Amino acid sequence: MPPDSASTLLRKQTLPAHIVVREVGLRDGLQSIDRIVSTSDKIQLLQSLYAAGLRHIEIGSFVPTRLLPQMADTAKLMEAAYRLEGLETSVLVPNLRGAQTALQTNARYLMVPLSASHAHSFANLRKTPDEVVAEVGRIRAERDSRGSTMLIDGGVGTAFGCTLQGHVAVSEVVRLTQGLLDAGADRISLADTVGYADPASVREVFEAVLRVAGDRLWCGHFHDTRGLGLANVLVAMELGVHRFDTCFAGIGGCPHAPNSGGNIATDDLVFMLESMGIDTGVDVHALLEQRKLAATILDGEVLRGAFWRAGVPITFSPPARASAGGAL
Amino acid sequence: MPPDSASTLLRKQTLPAHIVVREVGLRDGLQSIDRIVSTSDKIQLLQSLYAAGLRHIEIGSFVPTRLLPQMADTAKLMEAAYRLEGLETSVLVPNLRGAQTALQTNARYLMVPLSASHAHSFANLRKTPDEVVAEVGRIRAERDSRGSTMLIDGGVGTAFGCTLQGHVAVSEVVRLTQGLLDAGADRISLADTVGYADPASVREVFEAVLRVAGDRLWCGHFHDTRGLGLANVLVAMELGVHRFDTCFAGIGGCPHAPNSGGNIATDDLVFMLESMGIDTGVDVHALLEQRKLAATILDGEVLRGAFWRAGVPITFSPPARASAGGAL
Numbered sequence: 001m002p003p004d005s006a007s008t009l010l011r012k013q014t015l016p017a018h019i020v021v022r023e024v025g026l027r028d029g030l031q032s033i034d035r036i037v038s039t040s041d042k043i044q045l046l047q048s049l050y051a052a053g054l055r056h057i058e059i060g061s062f063v064p065t066r067l068l069p070q071m072a073d074t075a076k077l078m079e080a081a082y083r084l085e086g087l088e089t090s091v092l093v094p095n096l097r098g099a100q101t102a103l104q105t106n107a108r109y110l111m112v113p114l115s116a117s118h119a120h121s122f123a124n125l126r127k128t129p130d131e132v133v134a135e136v137g138r139i140r141a142e143r144d145s146r147g148s149t150m151l152i153d154g155g156v157g158t159a160f161g162c163t164l165q166g167h168v169a170v171s172e173v174v175r176l177t178q179g180l181l182d183a184g185a186d187r188i189s190l191a192d193t194v195g196y197a198d199p200a201s202v203r204e205v206f207e208a209v210l211r212v213a214g215d216r217l218w219c220g221h222f223h224d225t226r227g228l229g230l231a232n233v234l235v236a237m238e239l240g241v242h243r244f245d246t247c248f249a250g251i252g253g254c255p256h257a258p259n260s261g262g263n264i265a266t267d268d269l270v271f272m273l274e275s276m277g278i279d280t281g282v283d284v285h286a287l288l289e290q291r292k293l294a295a296t297i298l299d300g301e302v303l304r305g306a307f308w309r310a311g312v313p314i315t316f317s318p319p320a321r322a323s324a325g326g327a328l
Numbered sequence: 329m330p331p332d333s334a335s336t337l338l339r340k341q342t343l344p345a346h347i348v349v350r351e352v353g354l355r356d357g358l359q360s361i362d363r364i365v366s367t368s369d370k371i372q373l374l375q376s377l378y379a380a381g382l383r384h385i386e387i388g389s390f391v392p393t394r395l396l397p398q399m400a401d402t403a404k405l406m407e408a409a410y411r412l413e414g415l416e417t418s419v420l421v422p423n424l425r426g427a428q429t430a431l432q433t434n435a436r437y438l439m440v441p442l443s444a445s446h447a448h449s450f451a452n453l454r455k456t457p458d459e460v461v462a463e464v465g466r467i468r469a470e471r472d473s474r475g476s477t478m479l480i481d482g483g484v485g486t487a488f489g490c491t492l493q494g495h496v497a498v499s500e501v502v503r504l505t506q507g508l509l510d511a512g513a514d515r516i517s518l519a520d521t522v523g524y525a526d527p528a529s530v531r532e533v534f535e536a537v538l539r540v541a542g543d544r545l546w547c548g549h550f551h552d553t554r555g556l557g558l559a560n561v562l563v564a565m566e567l568g569v570h571r572f573d574t575c576f577a578g579i580g581g582c583p584h585a586p587n588s589g590g591n592i593a594t595d596d597l598v599f600m601l602e603s604m605g606i607d608t609g610v611d612v613h614a615l616l617e618q619r620k621l622a623a624t625i626l627d628g629e630v631l632r633g634a635f636w637r638a639g640v641p642i643t644f645s646p647p648a649r650a651s652a653g654g655a656l
Binding site for chain 2: 201225272315
């Protein structure tokens, strides 16, 4: 492979055949909205996302109910998810106690969030980043002692800066990534929790983290707070990342990062990728229907995204599906 | 220069130092809005854009007043523009008659729109694309006979598809580009008039046109209809294009292409580029103020863009200015 091949991915002949769009609206999205969506409405949303072709969905989080009552029914939702064939689920856990609950479910991934910004780490988790690294070590030991094959995903948040602390050094993101891997994380995700990333910083941070994590750098999680979400995905994809988080209807944010919402809208990213000829396994027309359901259930909430306003171009045709499993 | 250097532009060390953001809101934007903005309000908008640092501004168009009454005061606005030092102006003309009027002004560029989509060409200009090419020949002869140095910019619209016709062949875009250059156009711009472009098609079409136009391919004009505008700029920039059109407050569209609005918001593009360390000469804070003025003048109209909602990150610092001329 020539040294510059990563940067030529966007040439038509070398585009990736398939990109995983991981839907995190049921977790990142609904936790950012004050109202508590009923379990039956959540199940409807989950089923509509699955029907559109999404096969990687974050279901919720195992956090104390008094802190995030919106996530109290995550175990029930996991039961509904289990009935959807071929669905790969993830749940967020902030600590060992949450992980112990998660390990009783059928989730494929257990996502442990860490904030590279120390200020955000305290505000969001009441721990230093290094205390989170130590907790991941305990979670790994617990998982292994149970003989579970659930994968531990270390999510490095505020990796591009923070509304509380300001700058976050790339070296700190790299150090914490190494710490998470040493402590036993199987995967690393990088998150732009507050929408500060731009295409140049995405390249800088992802290149640095790829040097220590290699193909264990698993996922890019971008907020579209300032409209740069899709451009940021493009650069990370050029570097070889093939998995990205999105939220249906562009919801999402962080309760401890003011003005941080929302994530990239699922329909925006699926539309961009499928237009480029990259298979996501997701049907854009079905996603537009899903969005209407979400708008009804979340009536009155701020929804985001651009694609839905104009809809599907008359020239659009979806790419060949990479596998039957990912298709409708 | 190694053959692959164009595709490594996004690496921090090789980012372009400067990108020209050309403001086309006074033309593309205001022509798409039914109301007729008063000349004094337009002058206020022009001055606010200039004050924010924009030095490349499309002022209006010389088209029959009965067809586009919104543009009737273009000559007056050109007089106001002439008093702004260092401002490089352009005007759109649909034909020789318009060009004759334009040649009496101090505009730097005379932009002649051509639609690569034959259906859109008829709807918008009542001519075939080849008739427009022939008209550019007559405009070139007229310019030369007057000894004018005004540059003729052939704007190839619907270059990525069309809401009326559907697909537009890349070979047709290339053929018409060659035709425009042969007829005497000094510059070529490529426009995604209806928001159908995606990063893969941008690469395909720009690469093909670069092969015939070289550095006479001057400008990328993207609508942000489906949220892909900034990602599209990124790819064109990677190929070496260093000039992009935007509209203040994300207005813009085409009267003969339903559902086509709006252009990339000026503040969104300036924010992305300056965040990446690329000098635009434009102050993002001043642009946010400019947006407020636009929102007052255009009260009730649909404005677009993402950056303004969340505003300037606390970590933001503008890049070094490439030249005093482009700075505030």
